[in-house]
Amino acid sequence: MADDTAAPTPETPEESAEATAARTAKRARLLRILAIAIVSIAAIWGIWYFLTQAGRVSTDNAYVGADSATVTALVAGPVKDVRVSGTQVVKKGDILVILDDADxxxxxxxxxxxxxxxxxxxxxxxxxxxxxxxxxxxxxxxxxxxxxxxxxxxxxxxxxxxxxxxxxxxxxxxxxxxxxxxxxxxxxxxxxxxxxxxxxxxxxxxxxxxxxxxxxxxxxxxxxxxxxxxxxxxxxxxxxxxxxxLDLARTVIRAPVDGVVTNKQVQVGQRIAAGAPIMVIVPVATAYVDANFKESQFRRIRIGQPVELTSDYYGGDVVYRGKVIGIAGGTGAAFALIPAQNATGNWVKVVQRLPVRIAIDPRDLKAHPLRVGLSMEATIDTRGN
The missing domain is CATH 1.10.287 (Helix Hairpins)
Structure with a gap:
Protein backbone atom coordinates (compact mmCIF):
# COMPACT_ATOMS: atom_id res chain seq x y z
CA MET A 1 0.00 0.00 0.00
CA ALA A 2 1.41 3.33 -1.05
CA ASP A 3 2.02 6.17 1.54
CA ASP A 4 -0.36 9.10 0.79
CA THR A 5 1.69 11.61 2.91
CA ALA A 6 3.90 13.70 0.70
CA ALA A 7 7.40 14.38 1.92
CA PRO A 8 8.18 18.13 2.56
CA THR A 9 10.06 19.82 -0.11
CA PRO A 10 13.35 21.03 1.22
CA GLU A 11 13.84 24.84 1.14
CA THR A 12 16.48 26.19 -1.05
CA PRO A 13 19.07 28.62 0.39
CA GLU A 14 17.51 31.44 -1.56
CA GLU A 15 14.04 30.86 -0.05
CA SER A 16 15.49 30.64 3.47
CA ALA A 17 17.28 33.99 3.09
CA GLU A 18 14.13 35.67 1.79
CA ALA A 19 12.11 34.39 4.78
CA THR A 20 14.73 35.62 7.24
CA ALA A 21 14.84 39.01 5.55
CA ALA A 22 11.04 39.23 5.67
CA ARG A 23 10.98 38.42 9.39
CA THR A 24 13.71 40.94 10.06
CA ALA A 25 11.85 43.63 8.14
CA LYS A 26 8.62 42.84 9.96
CA ARG A 27 10.42 42.98 13.33
CA ALA A 28 11.99 46.30 12.38
CA ARG A 29 8.59 47.71 11.43
CA LEU A 30 7.15 46.54 14.73
CA LEU A 31 10.06 48.10 16.64
CA ARG A 32 9.62 51.38 14.74
CA ILE A 33 5.90 51.38 15.49
CA LEU A 34 6.60 50.60 19.17
CA ALA A 35 9.22 53.34 19.32
CA ILE A 36 6.85 55.82 17.69
CA ALA A 37 4.11 54.78 20.13
CA ILE A 38 6.44 55.18 23.11
CA VAL A 39 7.64 58.57 21.91
CA SER A 40 4.07 59.65 21.21
CA ILE A 41 2.91 58.54 24.66
CA ALA A 42 5.89 60.26 26.27
CA ALA A 43 5.18 63.42 24.30
CA ILE A 44 1.50 63.34 25.21
CA TRP A 45 2.37 62.72 28.84
CA GLY A 46 4.94 65.53 28.73
CA ILE A 47 2.42 67.93 27.22
CA TRP A 48 -0.21 66.86 29.77
CA TYR A 49 2.25 67.25 32.63
CA PHE A 50 3.39 70.64 31.40
CA LEU A 51 -0.17 71.87 30.95
CA THR A 52 -1.69 70.42 34.10
CA GLN A 53 0.99 69.29 36.56
CA ALA A 54 4.08 71.42 36.06
CA GLY A 55 4.40 74.01 38.78
CA ARG A 56 2.06 72.15 41.15
CA VAL A 57 3.09 70.92 44.61
CA SER A 58 1.09 68.37 46.55
CA THR A 59 0.92 66.80 49.98
CA ASP A 60 -1.32 64.34 51.73
CA ASN A 61 -0.21 65.65 55.14
CA ALA A 62 -3.18 67.98 55.43
CA TYR A 63 -6.07 68.08 57.89
CA VAL A 64 -9.36 69.93 58.25
CA GLY A 65 -9.50 72.52 61.04
CA ALA A 66 -11.92 75.15 62.31
CA ASP A 67 -11.94 77.93 64.90
CA SER A 68 -14.14 76.05 67.33
CA ALA A 69 -16.19 77.99 69.90
CA THR A 70 -15.98 76.72 73.47
CA VAL A 71 -19.26 77.39 75.26
CA THR A 72 -18.76 78.31 78.92
CA ALA A 73 -21.15 79.22 81.71
CA LEU A 74 -20.70 82.88 82.67
CA VAL A 75 -22.66 82.48 85.92
CA ALA A 76 -22.79 79.63 88.40
CA GLY A 77 -25.92 77.61 89.08
CA PRO A 78 -27.70 74.27 88.71
CA VAL A 79 -28.68 73.14 85.23
CA LYS A 80 -32.43 73.33 84.71
CA ASP A 81 -32.69 72.22 81.08
CA VAL A 82 -30.40 71.03 78.26
CA ARG A 83 -31.84 71.73 74.83
CA VAL A 84 -29.22 70.09 72.59
CA SER A 85 -27.38 66.82 72.20
CA GLY A 86 -24.00 65.87 70.80
CA THR A 87 -23.62 66.08 66.97
CA GLN A 88 -26.68 68.36 66.75
CA VAL A 89 -26.54 71.22 64.25
CA VAL A 90 -27.35 74.60 65.83
CA LYS A 91 -27.69 78.17 64.63
CA LYS A 92 -26.24 81.25 66.28
CA GLY A 93 -28.55 82.35 69.09
CA ASP A 94 -30.20 78.96 69.63
CA ILE A 95 -30.77 78.08 73.30
CA LEU A 96 -28.34 75.41 74.45
CA VAL A 97 -28.69 75.24 78.24
CA ILE A 98 -30.95 76.93 80.83
CA LEU A 99 -29.75 77.41 84.41
CA ASP A 100 -31.94 77.83 87.48
CA ASP A 101 -32.32 81.62 87.81
CA ALA A 102 -33.82 81.93 91.32
CA ASP A 103 -30.67 83.48 92.80
CA LEU A 246 -27.00 90.65 82.86
CA ASP A 247 -26.39 87.72 85.21
CA LEU A 248 -30.09 86.84 84.92
CA ALA A 249 -29.89 86.90 81.12
CA ARG A 250 -26.78 84.72 81.23
CA THR A 251 -28.70 81.90 82.87
CA VAL A 252 -29.92 81.18 79.32
CA ILE A 253 -26.84 79.99 77.43
CA ARG A 254 -27.07 80.44 73.65
CA ALA A 255 -24.98 79.28 70.70
CA PRO A 256 -22.32 81.87 69.82
CA VAL A 257 -21.91 80.60 66.23
CA ASP A 258 -23.48 78.28 63.69
CA GLY A 259 -22.07 74.79 63.88
CA VAL A 260 -22.21 71.26 65.22
CA VAL A 261 -22.31 70.49 68.95
CA THR A 262 -19.43 68.32 70.12
CA ASN A 263 -17.82 67.38 73.42
CA LYS A 264 -21.00 68.08 75.44
CA GLN A 265 -20.20 67.89 79.18
CA VAL A 266 -23.40 69.03 80.88
CA GLN A 267 -26.43 67.23 82.28
CA VAL A 268 -29.69 68.31 83.90
CA GLY A 269 -29.27 68.79 87.65
CA GLN A 270 -25.54 69.32 87.44
CA ARG A 271 -24.24 72.43 89.22
CA ILE A 272 -21.70 74.24 87.09
CA ALA A 273 -19.29 76.96 88.09
CA ALA A 274 -18.79 80.25 86.30
CA GLY A 275 -16.24 79.80 83.53
CA ALA A 276 -16.65 76.02 83.30
CA PRO A 277 -16.69 74.73 79.67
CA ILE A 278 -19.84 72.77 78.92
CA MET A 279 -19.56 72.01 75.19
CA VAL A 280 -17.81 72.92 71.95
CA ILE A 281 -19.46 74.15 68.76
CA VAL A 282 -17.55 73.46 65.56
CA PRO A 283 -18.39 75.92 62.74
CA VAL A 284 -18.07 73.43 59.88
CA ALA A 285 -19.31 76.04 57.39
CA THR A 286 -16.09 78.01 57.93
CA ALA A 287 -13.68 75.08 58.05
CA TYR A 288 -10.20 75.43 56.63
CA VAL A 289 -7.27 73.12 55.88
CA ASP A 290 -3.80 73.16 57.37
CA ALA A 291 -1.49 71.48 54.85
CA ASN A 292 2.05 70.61 55.94
CA PHE A 293 4.33 71.02 52.91
CA LYS A 294 7.99 70.09 52.85
CA GLU A 295 10.42 72.99 53.12
CA SER A 296 11.80 72.04 49.70
CA GLN A 297 8.37 72.74 48.15
CA PHE A 298 8.18 76.36 49.28
CA ARG A 299 10.31 77.85 46.53
CA ARG A 300 7.26 79.09 44.63
CA ILE A 301 4.41 78.85 47.17
CA ARG A 302 2.77 82.25 47.69
CA ILE A 303 -0.31 83.57 49.48
CA GLY A 304 -3.31 83.80 47.18
CA GLN A 305 -2.45 80.81 44.98
CA PRO A 306 -5.33 78.44 44.07
CA VAL A 307 -5.53 75.00 45.66
CA GLU A 308 -7.36 71.79 44.82
CA LEU A 309 -8.28 69.51 47.68
CA THR A 310 -9.74 66.03 47.95
CA SER A 311 -10.78 63.99 50.95
CA ASP A 312 -11.17 60.31 51.64
CA TYR A 313 -14.46 61.28 53.28
CA TYR A 314 -16.05 61.78 49.85
CA GLY A 315 -13.43 60.25 47.57
CA GLY A 316 -11.50 61.68 44.67
CA ASP A 317 -14.61 62.57 42.67
CA VAL A 318 -15.33 65.53 44.97
CA VAL A 319 -12.77 68.28 44.46
CA TYR A 320 -12.76 71.33 46.71
CA ARG A 321 -11.48 74.68 45.53
CA GLY A 322 -9.39 76.70 47.92
CA LYS A 323 -6.84 79.47 48.26
CA VAL A 324 -3.65 79.89 50.26
CA ILE A 325 -4.36 82.51 52.95
CA GLY A 326 -1.36 82.15 55.24
CA ILE A 327 1.94 80.45 55.96
CA ALA A 328 2.92 79.57 59.51
CA GLY A 329 5.76 81.41 61.21
CA GLY A 330 7.58 78.22 62.14
CA THR A 331 7.56 74.46 61.87
CA GLY A 332 5.75 72.28 64.33
CA ALA A 333 9.06 71.04 65.72
CA ALA A 334 10.15 74.62 66.46
CA PHE A 335 7.22 75.13 68.82
CA ALA A 336 7.21 71.66 70.35
CA LEU A 337 7.27 71.33 74.12
CA ILE A 338 10.67 69.62 73.83
CA PRO A 339 12.35 70.96 70.66
CA ALA A 340 14.72 68.73 68.74
CA GLN A 341 18.36 69.06 69.79
CA ASN A 342 20.44 69.07 66.63
CA ALA A 343 23.78 70.01 68.22
CA THR A 344 24.82 66.39 68.65
CA GLY A 345 27.34 64.16 66.94
CA ASN A 346 24.76 61.74 65.54
CA TRP A 347 22.61 64.40 63.90
CA VAL A 348 20.73 63.39 60.78
CA LYS A 349 19.03 65.99 58.63
CA VAL A 350 15.27 65.56 58.43
CA VAL A 351 13.24 67.55 55.92
CA GLN A 352 10.93 69.80 57.93
CA ARG A 353 7.33 70.64 57.13
CA LEU A 354 5.71 74.05 57.40
CA PRO A 355 1.93 74.49 57.82
CA VAL A 356 0.03 76.36 55.12
CA ARG A 357 -3.49 77.64 55.89
CA ILE A 358 -5.94 77.07 53.04
CA ALA A 359 -9.42 78.59 52.88
CA ILE A 360 -12.08 76.42 51.23
CA ASP A 361 -14.73 77.82 48.91
CA PRO A 362 -17.93 78.18 51.03
CA ARG A 363 -20.04 76.84 48.17
CA ASP A 364 -18.04 73.62 48.09
CA LEU A 365 -18.30 73.31 51.88
CA LYS A 366 -22.05 73.84 51.73
CA ALA A 367 -22.43 71.17 49.07
CA HIS A 368 -20.12 68.71 50.81
CA PRO A 369 -19.64 69.57 54.54
CA LEU A 370 -16.43 68.41 56.19
CA ARG A 371 -15.59 67.57 59.80
CA VAL A 372 -12.67 68.77 61.83
CA GLY A 373 -9.69 66.42 61.80
CA LEU A 374 -10.38 64.75 58.45
CA SER A 375 -7.32 64.13 56.31
CA MET A 376 -7.07 65.90 52.95
CA GLU A 377 -4.82 65.91 49.92
CA ALA A 378 -3.87 69.41 48.83
CA THR A 379 -2.35 70.52 45.52
CA ILE A 380 -1.21 74.13 45.10
CA ASP A 381 -0.97 75.58 41.61
CA THR A 382 2.12 77.79 41.67
CA ARG A 383 2.16 78.59 37.97
CA GLY A 384 0.69 82.00 38.52
CA ASN A 385 3.96 83.22 40.14
Whole structure:
Protein backbone atom coordinates (compact mmCIF):
# COMPACT_ATOMS: atom_id res chain seq x y z
CA MET A 1 0.00 0.00 0.00
CA ALA A 2 1.41 3.33 -1.05
CA ASP A 3 2.02 6.17 1.54
CA ASP A 4 -0.36 9.10 0.79
CA THR A 5 1.69 11.61 2.91
CA ALA A 6 3.90 13.70 0.70
CA ALA A 7 7.40 14.38 1.92
CA PRO A 8 8.18 18.13 2.56
CA THR A 9 10.06 19.82 -0.11
CA PRO A 10 13.35 21.03 1.22
CA GLU A 11 13.84 24.84 1.14
CA THR A 12 16.48 26.19 -1.05
CA PRO A 13 19.07 28.62 0.39
CA GLU A 14 17.51 31.44 -1.56
CA GLU A 15 14.04 30.86 -0.05
CA SER A 16 15.49 30.64 3.47
CA ALA A 17 17.28 33.99 3.09
CA GLU A 18 14.13 35.67 1.79
CA ALA A 19 12.11 34.39 4.78
CA THR A 20 14.73 35.62 7.24
CA ALA A 21 14.84 39.01 5.55
CA ALA A 22 11.04 39.23 5.67
CA ARG A 23 10.98 38.42 9.39
CA THR A 24 13.71 40.94 10.06
CA ALA A 25 11.85 43.63 8.14
CA LYS A 26 8.62 42.84 9.96
CA ARG A 27 10.42 42.98 13.33
CA ALA A 28 11.99 46.30 12.38
CA ARG A 29 8.59 47.71 11.43
CA LEU A 30 7.15 46.54 14.73
CA LEU A 31 10.06 48.10 16.64
CA ARG A 32 9.62 51.38 14.74
CA ILE A 33 5.90 51.38 15.49
CA LEU A 34 6.60 50.60 19.17
CA ALA A 35 9.22 53.34 19.32
CA ILE A 36 6.85 55.82 17.69
CA ALA A 37 4.11 54.78 20.13
CA ILE A 38 6.44 55.18 23.11
CA VAL A 39 7.64 58.57 21.91
CA SER A 40 4.07 59.65 21.21
CA ILE A 41 2.91 58.54 24.66
CA ALA A 42 5.89 60.26 26.27
CA ALA A 43 5.18 63.42 24.30
CA ILE A 44 1.50 63.34 25.21
CA TRP A 45 2.37 62.72 28.84
CA GLY A 46 4.94 65.53 28.73
CA ILE A 47 2.42 67.93 27.22
CA TRP A 48 -0.21 66.86 29.77
CA TYR A 49 2.25 67.25 32.63
CA PHE A 50 3.39 70.64 31.40
CA LEU A 51 -0.17 71.87 30.95
CA THR A 52 -1.69 70.42 34.10
CA GLN A 53 0.99 69.29 36.56
CA ALA A 54 4.08 71.42 36.06
CA GLY A 55 4.40 74.01 38.78
CA ARG A 56 2.06 72.15 41.15
CA VAL A 57 3.09 70.92 44.61
CA SER A 58 1.09 68.37 46.55
CA THR A 59 0.92 66.80 49.98
CA ASP A 60 -1.32 64.34 51.73
CA ASN A 61 -0.21 65.65 55.14
CA ALA A 62 -3.18 67.98 55.43
CA TYR A 63 -6.07 68.08 57.89
CA VAL A 64 -9.36 69.93 58.25
CA GLY A 65 -9.50 72.52 61.04
CA ALA A 66 -11.92 75.15 62.31
CA ASP A 67 -11.94 77.93 64.90
CA SER A 68 -14.14 76.05 67.33
CA ALA A 69 -16.19 77.99 69.90
CA THR A 70 -15.98 76.72 73.47
CA VAL A 71 -19.26 77.39 75.26
CA THR A 72 -18.76 78.31 78.92
CA ALA A 73 -21.15 79.22 81.71
CA LEU A 74 -20.70 82.88 82.67
CA VAL A 75 -22.66 82.48 85.92
CA ALA A 76 -22.79 79.63 88.40
CA GLY A 77 -25.92 77.61 89.08
CA PRO A 78 -27.70 74.27 88.71
CA VAL A 79 -28.68 73.14 85.23
CA LYS A 80 -32.43 73.33 84.71
CA ASP A 81 -32.69 72.22 81.08
CA VAL A 82 -30.40 71.03 78.26
CA ARG A 83 -31.84 71.73 74.83
CA VAL A 84 -29.22 70.09 72.59
CA SER A 85 -27.38 66.82 72.20
CA GLY A 86 -24.00 65.87 70.80
CA THR A 87 -23.62 66.08 66.97
CA GLN A 88 -26.68 68.36 66.75
CA VAL A 89 -26.54 71.22 64.25
CA VAL A 90 -27.35 74.60 65.83
CA LYS A 91 -27.69 78.17 64.63
CA LYS A 92 -26.24 81.25 66.28
CA GLY A 93 -28.55 82.35 69.09
CA ASP A 94 -30.20 78.96 69.63
CA ILE A 95 -30.77 78.08 73.30
CA LEU A 96 -28.34 75.41 74.45
CA VAL A 97 -28.69 75.24 78.24
CA ILE A 98 -30.95 76.93 80.83
CA LEU A 99 -29.75 77.41 84.41
CA ASP A 100 -31.94 77.83 87.48
CA ASP A 101 -32.32 81.62 87.81
CA ALA A 102 -33.82 81.93 91.32
CA ASP A 103 -30.67 83.48 92.80
CA UNK A 104 -30.32 85.91 89.92
CA UNK A 105 -33.96 87.05 90.21
CA UNK A 106 -33.44 87.77 93.89
CA UNK A 107 -30.29 89.73 93.03
CA UNK A 108 -32.25 91.81 90.50
CA UNK A 109 -34.94 92.60 93.09
CA UNK A 110 -32.28 93.56 95.63
CA UNK A 111 -30.52 95.82 93.11
CA UNK A 112 -33.82 97.51 92.20
CA UNK A 113 -34.50 98.23 95.88
CA UNK A 114 -30.97 99.62 96.29
CA UNK A 115 -31.52 101.90 93.28
CA UNK A 116 -34.78 103.24 94.71
CA UNK A 117 -33.04 103.84 98.05
CA UNK A 118 -30.19 105.72 96.33
CA UNK A 119 -32.69 107.91 94.49
CA UNK A 120 -34.46 108.58 97.78
CA UNK A 121 -31.21 109.59 99.46
CA UNK A 122 -30.44 111.96 96.61
CA UNK A 123 -33.85 113.54 97.00
CA UNK A 124 -33.25 113.94 100.71
CA UNK A 125 -29.86 115.54 100.07
CA UNK A 126 -31.41 117.94 97.57
CA UNK A 127 -34.15 118.87 100.05
CA UNK A 128 -31.53 119.34 102.78
CA UNK A 129 -29.62 121.73 100.51
CA UNK A 130 -32.78 123.71 99.83
CA UNK A 131 -33.53 123.88 103.56
CA UNK A 132 -29.97 125.00 104.32
CA UNK A 133 -30.26 127.67 101.62
CA UNK A 134 -33.45 128.92 103.24
CA UNK A 135 -31.80 129.02 106.66
CA UNK A 136 -28.91 131.08 105.27
CA UNK A 137 -31.42 133.55 103.83
CA UNK A 138 -33.27 133.70 107.19
CA UNK A 139 -30.03 134.34 109.05
CA UNK A 140 -29.26 137.19 106.65
CA UNK A 141 -32.63 138.71 107.52
CA UNK A 142 -31.83 138.30 111.23
CA UNK A 143 -28.58 140.20 110.72
CA UNK A 144 -30.45 142.99 108.95
CA UNK A 145 -32.93 143.19 111.87
CA UNK A 146 -30.08 143.22 114.43
CA UNK A 147 -28.40 146.06 112.59
CA UNK A 148 -31.65 147.99 112.52
CA UNK A 149 -32.01 147.47 116.25
CA UNK A 150 -28.44 148.70 116.69
CA UNK A 151 -29.25 151.86 114.76
CA UNK A 152 -32.30 152.41 116.98
CA UNK A 153 -30.16 151.84 120.05
CA UNK A 154 -27.57 154.35 118.78
CA UNK A 155 -30.33 156.90 118.28
CA UNK A 156 -31.66 156.22 121.77
CA UNK A 157 -28.16 156.63 123.25
CA UNK A 158 -27.71 159.94 121.43
CA UNK A 159 -31.08 161.18 122.64
CA UNK A 160 -30.43 160.10 126.24
CA UNK A 161 -27.01 161.74 126.13
CA UNK A 162 -28.49 164.96 124.81
CA UNK A 163 -31.20 164.96 127.47
CA UNK A 164 -28.60 164.40 130.17
CA UNK A 165 -26.39 167.18 128.83
CA UNK A 166 -29.30 169.61 128.67
CA UNK A 167 -30.29 168.92 132.25
CA UNK A 168 -26.73 169.07 133.48
CA UNK A 169 -26.32 172.48 131.80
CA UNK A 170 -29.20 173.98 133.81
CA UNK A 171 -28.73 171.98 136.99
CA UNK A 172 -26.90 174.95 138.68
CA UNK A 173 -29.91 177.26 138.19
CA UNK A 174 -32.17 175.03 140.23
CA UNK A 175 -34.50 174.45 137.29
CA UNK A 176 -33.73 170.69 137.32
CA UNK A 177 -34.06 168.60 140.42
CA UNK A 178 -31.53 166.02 141.45
CA UNK A 179 -34.11 163.31 140.82
CA UNK A 180 -34.53 164.39 137.19
CA UNK A 181 -30.79 164.47 136.77
CA UNK A 182 -30.51 160.91 138.17
CA UNK A 183 -33.32 159.76 135.90
CA UNK A 184 -31.53 161.19 132.84
CA UNK A 185 -28.29 159.48 133.78
CA UNK A 186 -30.16 156.18 134.25
CA UNK A 187 -31.85 156.58 130.89
CA UNK A 188 -28.46 157.11 129.20
CA UNK A 189 -27.03 154.01 130.87
CA UNK A 190 -30.05 151.95 129.76
CA UNK A 191 -29.72 153.21 126.20
CA UNK A 192 -26.04 152.32 126.15
CA UNK A 193 -26.84 148.84 127.48
CA UNK A 194 -29.52 148.39 124.83
CA UNK A 195 -27.04 149.47 122.16
CA UNK A 196 -24.47 146.96 123.38
CA UNK A 197 -27.17 144.26 123.37
CA UNK A 198 -28.09 145.16 119.79
CA UNK A 199 -24.42 144.95 118.76
CA UNK A 200 -24.14 141.52 120.38
CA UNK A 201 -27.28 140.49 118.49
CA UNK A 202 -25.53 141.29 115.22
CA UNK A 203 -22.54 139.10 116.16
CA UNK A 204 -24.87 136.27 117.17
CA UNK A 205 -26.84 136.51 113.92
CA UNK A 206 -23.64 136.55 111.86
CA UNK A 207 -22.35 133.46 113.70
CA UNK A 208 -25.65 131.68 113.09
CA UNK A 209 -25.48 132.61 109.42
CA UNK A 210 -21.91 131.20 109.24
CA UNK A 211 -23.10 127.91 110.69
CA UNK A 212 -26.00 127.81 108.23
CA UNK A 213 -23.60 128.56 105.35
CA UNK A 214 -21.44 125.59 106.42
CA UNK A 215 -24.47 123.31 106.45
CA UNK A 216 -25.43 124.64 103.03
CA UNK A 217 -21.95 123.94 101.65
CA UNK A 218 -22.03 120.37 102.98
CA UNK A 219 -25.50 119.77 101.56
CA UNK A 220 -24.66 121.29 98.17
CA UNK A 221 -21.45 119.23 97.92
CA UNK A 222 -23.62 116.12 97.71
CA UNK A 223 -25.77 117.36 94.82
CA UNK A 224 -23.57 119.98 93.14
CA UNK A 225 -23.11 119.40 89.39
CA UNK A 226 -25.27 116.26 89.32
CA UNK A 227 -28.79 115.17 88.56
CA UNK A 228 -30.70 112.31 90.07
CA UNK A 229 -29.45 110.08 87.22
CA UNK A 230 -25.79 111.15 87.35
CA UNK A 231 -25.32 111.19 91.13
CA UNK A 232 -22.51 108.73 92.07
CA UNK A 233 -24.62 106.67 94.49
CA UNK A 234 -27.48 106.46 92.00
CA UNK A 235 -25.15 105.59 89.11
CA UNK A 236 -23.46 102.86 91.18
CA UNK A 237 -26.84 101.40 92.14
CA UNK A 238 -27.91 101.52 88.48
CA UNK A 239 -24.73 99.68 87.46
CA UNK A 240 -25.39 96.98 90.07
CA UNK A 241 -28.90 96.60 88.70
CA UNK A 242 -27.59 96.23 85.14
CA UNK A 243 -25.08 93.65 86.34
CA UNK A 244 -27.84 91.70 88.10
CA UNK A 245 -29.98 91.79 84.95
CA LEU A 246 -27.00 90.65 82.86
CA ASP A 247 -26.39 87.72 85.21
CA LEU A 248 -30.09 86.84 84.92
CA ALA A 249 -29.89 86.90 81.12
CA ARG A 250 -26.78 84.72 81.23
CA THR A 251 -28.70 81.90 82.87
CA VAL A 252 -29.92 81.18 79.32
CA ILE A 253 -26.84 79.99 77.43
CA ARG A 254 -27.07 80.44 73.65
CA ALA A 255 -24.98 79.28 70.70
CA PRO A 256 -22.32 81.87 69.82
CA VAL A 257 -21.91 80.60 66.23
CA ASP A 258 -23.48 78.28 63.69
CA GLY A 259 -22.07 74.79 63.88
CA VAL A 260 -22.21 71.26 65.22
CA VAL A 261 -22.31 70.49 68.95
CA THR A 262 -19.43 68.32 70.12
CA ASN A 263 -17.82 67.38 73.42
CA LYS A 264 -21.00 68.08 75.44
CA GLN A 265 -20.20 67.89 79.18
CA VAL A 266 -23.40 69.03 80.88
CA GLN A 267 -26.43 67.23 82.28
CA VAL A 268 -29.69 68.31 83.90
CA GLY A 269 -29.27 68.79 87.65
CA GLN A 270 -25.54 69.32 87.44
CA ARG A 271 -24.24 72.43 89.22
CA ILE A 272 -21.70 74.24 87.09
CA ALA A 273 -19.29 76.96 88.09
CA ALA A 274 -18.79 80.25 86.30
CA GLY A 275 -16.24 79.80 83.53
CA ALA A 276 -16.65 76.02 83.30
CA PRO A 277 -16.69 74.73 79.67
CA ILE A 278 -19.84 72.77 78.92
CA MET A 279 -19.56 72.01 75.19
CA VAL A 280 -17.81 72.92 71.95
CA ILE A 281 -19.46 74.15 68.76
CA VAL A 282 -17.55 73.46 65.56
CA PRO A 283 -18.39 75.92 62.74
CA VAL A 284 -18.07 73.43 59.88
CA ALA A 285 -19.31 76.04 57.39
CA THR A 286 -16.09 78.01 57.93
CA ALA A 287 -13.68 75.08 58.05
CA TYR A 288 -10.20 75.43 56.63
CA VAL A 289 -7.27 73.12 55.88
CA ASP A 290 -3.80 73.16 57.37
CA ALA A 291 -1.49 71.48 54.85
CA ASN A 292 2.05 70.61 55.94
CA PHE A 293 4.33 71.02 52.91
CA LYS A 294 7.99 70.09 52.85
CA GLU A 295 10.42 72.99 53.12
CA SER A 296 11.80 72.04 49.70
CA GLN A 297 8.37 72.74 48.15
CA PHE A 298 8.18 76.36 49.28
CA ARG A 299 10.31 77.85 46.53
CA ARG A 300 7.26 79.09 44.63
CA ILE A 301 4.41 78.85 47.17
CA ARG A 302 2.77 82.25 47.69
CA ILE A 303 -0.31 83.57 49.48
CA GLY A 304 -3.31 83.80 47.18
CA GLN A 305 -2.45 80.81 44.98
CA PRO A 306 -5.33 78.44 44.07
CA VAL A 307 -5.53 75.00 45.66
CA GLU A 308 -7.36 71.79 44.82
CA LEU A 309 -8.28 69.51 47.68
CA THR A 310 -9.74 66.03 47.95
CA SER A 311 -10.78 63.99 50.95
CA ASP A 312 -11.17 60.31 51.64
CA TYR A 313 -14.46 61.28 53.28
CA TYR A 314 -16.05 61.78 49.85
CA GLY A 315 -13.43 60.25 47.57
CA GLY A 316 -11.50 61.68 44.67
CA ASP A 317 -14.61 62.57 42.67
CA VAL A 318 -15.33 65.53 44.97
CA VAL A 319 -12.77 68.28 44.46
CA TYR A 320 -12.76 71.33 46.71
CA ARG A 321 -11.48 74.68 45.53
CA GLY A 322 -9.39 76.70 47.92
CA LYS A 323 -6.84 79.47 48.26
CA VAL A 324 -3.65 79.89 50.26
CA ILE A 325 -4.36 82.51 52.95
CA GLY A 326 -1.36 82.15 55.24
CA ILE A 327 1.94 80.45 55.96
CA ALA A 328 2.92 79.57 59.51
CA GLY A 329 5.76 81.41 61.21
CA GLY A 330 7.58 78.22 62.14
CA THR A 331 7.56 74.46 61.87
CA GLY A 332 5.75 72.28 64.33
CA ALA A 333 9.06 71.04 65.72
CA ALA A 334 10.15 74.62 66.46
CA PHE A 335 7.22 75.13 68.82
CA ALA A 336 7.21 71.66 70.35
CA LEU A 337 7.27 71.33 74.12
CA ILE A 338 10.67 69.62 73.83
CA PRO A 339 12.35 70.96 70.66
CA ALA A 340 14.72 68.73 68.74
CA GLN A 341 18.36 69.06 69.79
CA ASN A 342 20.44 69.07 66.63
CA ALA A 343 23.78 70.01 68.22
CA THR A 344 24.82 66.39 68.65
CA GLY A 345 27.34 64.16 66.94
CA ASN A 346 24.76 61.74 65.54
CA TRP A 347 22.61 64.40 63.90
CA VAL A 348 20.73 63.39 60.78
CA LYS A 349 19.03 65.99 58.63
CA VAL A 350 15.27 65.56 58.43
CA VAL A 351 13.24 67.55 55.92
CA GLN A 352 10.93 69.80 57.93
CA ARG A 353 7.33 70.64 57.13
CA LEU A 354 5.71 74.05 57.40
CA PRO A 355 1.93 74.49 57.82
CA VAL A 356 0.03 76.36 55.12
CA ARG A 357 -3.49 77.64 55.89
CA ILE A 358 -5.94 77.07 53.04
CA ALA A 359 -9.42 78.59 52.88
CA ILE A 360 -12.08 76.42 51.23
CA ASP A 361 -14.73 77.82 48.91
CA PRO A 362 -17.93 78.18 51.03
CA ARG A 363 -20.04 76.84 48.17
CA ASP A 364 -18.04 73.62 48.09
CA LEU A 365 -18.30 73.31 51.88
CA LYS A 366 -22.05 73.84 51.73
CA ALA A 367 -22.43 71.17 49.07
CA HIS A 368 -20.12 68.71 50.81
CA PRO A 369 -19.64 69.57 54.54
CA LEU A 370 -16.43 68.41 56.19
CA ARG A 371 -15.59 67.57 59.80
CA VAL A 372 -12.67 68.77 61.83
CA GLY A 373 -9.69 66.42 61.80
CA LEU A 374 -10.38 64.75 58.45
CA SER A 375 -7.32 64.13 56.31
CA MET A 376 -7.07 65.90 52.95
CA GLU A 377 -4.82 65.91 49.92
CA ALA A 378 -3.87 69.41 48.83
CA THR A 379 -2.35 70.52 45.52
CA ILE A 380 -1.21 74.13 45.10
CA ASP A 381 -0.97 75.58 41.61
CA THR A 382 2.12 77.79 41.67
CA ARG A 383 2.16 78.59 37.97
CA GLY A 384 0.69 82.00 38.52
CA ASN A 385 3.96 83.22 40.14
Missing amino acids: QRIAVADAEAALRQARQRYGQASATADAARSRVAARAADIAQARARLRDADAAVAKARAELARRESIAGTGAVSAEELTTARTALASAIAARDLAAAGISSAEATRGSASGDLGAAEAVVRGTTIDTAPDVAAAQARLEKAK
